[in-house]
Amino acid sequence: MFELNIKKVAMSAVAVTALTAGTAAAQEACTNYTVSDGDTLATIAIAAYGTSNYQPIFNANRNTITNPNALEEGLVLALPCEDGSLPNGQTAQEIIAAEEARAASVKRSSVYEPPIKLVTGNGWAPFADETLNGGGFITRLGTTALQRGGNARDYSVSFVDDWNSHLETLLPLGAFDVSMAWNMPDCTNRSYEWSWETEVRCTQFDSSVPVYDVVIGFYSLPESDYAGATTLGDLKGSTICRMDGWFIHDLEAAGLRAPDATLMQPITARECLDAVLTGVADVATFEVQLFADTKSEMGLTEKDIVENPFVTTLSSLRFISHRSNPFGKQYLAMLNRGMNEMRESGEWYAIVSDTLREHNEKLMAASN
Template identity: 35%
Template sequence: MTGVTGGGAAALAIMLATATGLVLGASQPAQAQDLCSRYTIVRGDTLSQVARIAGVEGGFQVLFNANTDILRSPNLVEIGQVITIPCADGSLPGAAVAAPAVAPPPPVTATRPLRVITASGYAPFTDKDLPGGGMFTQLVLRAFALGNPDQEVNFFFVNDWNAQLDNLLPSGAVDMAFPWFKPDCDRVEILSPPNAYRCTDFNHSDPFYDALVGYYTLAGSPYDGATDHADLLGARICRPDAWFTFDMEAEGLTEPQVTMVRVTQLECWRQLDAGDVDIVTYDALPAEDDARTLGMAERVVSLDALTATATLHVFVAKSNAEANAALPALNAGLEQLRLTGEWFSIVRAGIQAAIEN
């Protein structure tokens, strides 16, 4: 738990030097932590420490992104886990395309171009002014190209996030929209209707990205030092009005146990600064960028123990037959991105650009 800018320029890379990390098991001898290698976790390790010692550009977030296949949480590493440390050029050691045991069926090509949309204002993931439309946009379009190069895609920005799920996808005006967070659809019964809707009315691609969801308060506040979501009961919590709340519902952070405030992202921070809310919480990349934009970063602490992950997907309406038929090819392209290491290279470049800007 330190100030958001505790890592200097790395602050935007989601608590690069502050991840607490919980290590399970018995102590083992320490190993060298070098770029372009595998490293076995020992007692006392955290991702931020490994990233710092190995000299990983982009730090904790980049190291986590390189190991989402084995790490369940950004704050939990276990003794004996073997993680991949990226190379200096951003590639992954030993990345290669694995030959499939069985040839996949030929991809289904829609009878018309697929209409695929996103929106601006979610840097570094999607924004019209970012290179390639943002790193998530690059991942999706590249996955289409790899999964089914014969599929024509018409891609464009529609800067009304709510309209994407409320109107455009259900009506068939568009076929696919991204990036959207997916709840745990195996527990749809615990979700409120606005969140359950993401499960009942839509199908989803495989996860393209594991985003970190952060919780923040002012240094010295009564909640500075919180280590469990239960520590926030009674707090005034600001989750921006365009953001999901299913993760908070799962932790019991709902009315009347807490006071929920739903305003814009920047207004959340202004209300925290004015003492009108106690906690700000949403996706850590834009959250920490917003805090820095408002000049609050030095006075804000991240509640690292509460940091969680939420997966970002491409959504399609269940009623859209052609879009659903195209999902397997998109997922196949995403798998190729991961097998070759291209996924990691795109993500690393996107995060690094965000840090530098």
């Protein structure tokens, strides 16, 4: 993994506006910040960017942050810039262009090999969505990886929005080779009773190396008893909302399943936040980027709904193939090689930051 010395990535235009409005803060974008006692990633993000979405800070400091809930006093964090520049002074676009030019100069084999059939789904911007350049950054990372690390493999990309169908029919029947991107449980942990979903993921699918680490937050009303929970176990007895098709193995492992907790699974994040606001659910839980976007779309503030500062889970998005696919492990190995090279060259970080910039610009345009 390449080291980030200045660490600059694209942040939201909302953040830029907040910075240029003139409010002075100890935490400023494009600087290194030393963590003080009581700091959290969310409070740092709010002070530096005017948004509670701290996923970009987490991305920029992934090698340093081991637990987003427990920042050590004195830890030095690089706070990303809004312009997409990377530590070596190149912009994200410059790094991507240089890597594409280098890959184009590699001699390709004349032996025909069928394109690898990739599938993902819409409605999960900035991760996967046809409206974004390259289909979102998870899609861009997958397609780029097939041209890096010694790979030169053709591919096709399809978007099937019924995510559950990827697991239930599309990959098992061989309609596609690899699906992007999925949270995989720790399949070595049998200390809890696996759900059908966890059983299927662990016994029927193989997965790539981690592609992107997401922080999963837990959100409740400010006055809720669960707002001050310090462990996942403290959420026992609650009604928890996480969307249909999302993983639940982190909840299962903490004992948050019937009869100790009630799980709601609507379709959208907005429905989960509505359930908390109306008292139908006690806690909503999904990744912090989606929370920041949905909260903004709904016009909510910290007076309406808050993120628990003590309880989060981490999960890695991966590429998966079905074990019945005779070439599945080979394709995943190719993706792994490409991903490893992209992390070393900085292209991984460039693609992520470039897509975040595009996504946030679209959100700003839609709000105007």
